[in-house]
Amino acid sequence: MNYFTKSFLFVCLSLFMTNALTAQFYTEDFGDQATAEMNWTSAGMNAGAEVWTWTNDPSNPTFGSQPDFASPTAANGFFQFNSDGNGENAHDVTLTGPAIDCSAQSIVIASFANQYAYFTQGGGSMASLGVSTDGTNFNYYPILELVEQNDLSDAVQNVVVDISADAAGQATVYLQFRWVGNFEYAWKIDDIALSSDDPTPPHDLAIDGEQYAPNFLQPSSQLDTVGFQLFVDNMGSMEQSGVSADVEVLKDGASVFTTSASLDAVLVNANDTLMAMSEVYIPDGDGTYTINYVVSQDSTDVNASDNISSREFEVAPGLYSKDDGEIVSATQPGAVSDTWEIGNYYYVLNGGYTATEIFFSVASNDNAHQGQTVTIKIYKVTEDDDPSNFTDDDVTLAGIGQYEFTNEANFDVVSVVPEDLSTGEEGVLLDADSEYFVMIAYTADMFAPYSAIPYHFQVGTLIYDGDWFLGGFGVDNTVLARMAISADGVATEEIELDDTNKIEVYPNPTTETLTLDIDLSSNAFQSTIRIVDAAGRLSYKNVLENIQTEKIDIDVSQYPAGAYMLHFTTENGVKTKRFVVTK
Secondary structure (H helix, E strand, O other): OOOOOOOOOEEEOOOOOOOOOOOEEEEEOOOOHHHHHHHOEEEEEEOOOOOOEEEOOOOOOOOOOOOOOOOOOHHHOEEEEEOOOOOOOEEEEEEEOOOEOOOOOOOOEEEEEEEEEOOOOOOOOEEEEEEEOOOOOOEEEEOOOOOOOOOOOOOOEEEEEEOHHHHOOOOOEEEEEEEEEEOOOEEEEEEEEEEOOOOOOOOOEEEEEEOOOOOOEEEOOOOOOEOOEEEEEEOOOOOEEEEEEEEEEEEOOEEEEEEEEEEEEEOOOOOOEEEEOOOOEOOOOOEEEEEEEEEEOOOOOOOHHHHEEEEEEEEEOOEEEOOOOOEEEEEOOOOOOOEEEEEEEEEEOOOOEEEEEEEEEOEOHHHOOOOOEEEEEEEEEOOOOOHHHOOHHHEEEEEEEEEEOOOOOOOOEEEEOOEEOOOOOEEEEEOOOEEEEEEEEEEOOOEEEEEOOOOOOOOOEEEEOOOEEOOEOEOOOEEOEEEEEEEOOEOHHHOEOOOOOEEEEEOOOEOOEEEEEEEEEEEEEEEEEEEEEOOOOEEEEEEEEEEEEEEEEEEOOOOOOEEEEEEEEEOOEEEEEEEEEOO
């Protein structure tokens, strides 16, 4: 769903369209480094050391799980400005090309491939295409306005701009790429072309935001309905007729549900056209589910790859999670108070359950979080008739907990057992048919780790800093704030992992080091290792992400002699091993 005004510019967020039918009179693919660096000049104002740089390595993503740059000729070379590598410095940088003869052209259309990602909210990051006839005075066209903050998911973003007003009939035309920002991510540019007609294909639909399951990981005791709807964009130059949207749900690879919706037509320049399915689906027990969306039309779609969308979700005992475990970065609002809160929305369908543990993470510059304490809060939503005017009166604080960071590294997953404010006991009682916010109260120098998994049509991540904002950092960014639940306070550890999951500890007895050898039958989204002594006191705890086979050495040299129990817990159950420390 796009929250930005769509202007006269044709901005296409899909695989780069072919130009076989367009009259190109200028192209630049940056295939020769020496020529590219001679013809294209890096300039502007920048307090940091970074400049526009030529590279031919698209296989090395700049950030986390950001995909490789997918311009058609990325492997031959392209220009990039690494704002993150520039440090916490404001910049207004330009990349200016050579003079281009457009004197014979009555129409001039510019097109180019990008990979652009930014951090700063509220227009603080601005990308523009400048056009000049003298190389000094430029008229700037805003571009890439549909890219959302903190979105690192795109392999390529393609832009088509009509610059006829400034370039048509001119003997010398200079193009300039300008980026105003402050400690953003990066901007990569490739495959520039000027054409004498519009390269927009006649038939091109694109999925632009679709509804998936309410959580990436859903407790099997809380199997709520999954609805299906999506937005489609007409990216072509003609009306698209006979439009159909089909949905298929697979469980562990086998088809279990299908539904569809149709439209007679999607008009030219129509974006965010809603297609909703009347049928819903209720997951059938534990397993891995895949939801596939496919959009089609009567005519052949030139960019069929953006007509398909797919995402998995899982059902397993005992854990709510909005994020998918692929943490791409960490963020915070542009300006925060001394303490600010961020978290996720979870709906509890069936009662008789308790929130037993809250899992979260943190990041900071120079490990500033170490030695600090954060507060974990569970709010119950008591009134939400008007989400646009959500206030403190719409929630009640149901549970609270605290965690003091010691030597945890950035992005380590940690957990807290919350206390119920109504009973004073560990674990927060959850009511049936109720909505909850699981929130982490970070300090101003802490950042919240997130994954790039979108929640269109439903609340995912939300922020509180004096006022509630239910939109988080946009639909495409989901903070790591998970909630474990159990029935009537009986922890999910009591569900025994079956014998296909091998957990071994050795040597036993041990004096210095205990080795834990893990060999699971399938990947565990999240697992926790706990060691408790004979009195039930916690001696060791470690949260692991996305493992199947692992070998871990645990230092027990400082443990008093005696018997200990090691509990290895996943979303599917627990294995318990007894070992002895001797001196």
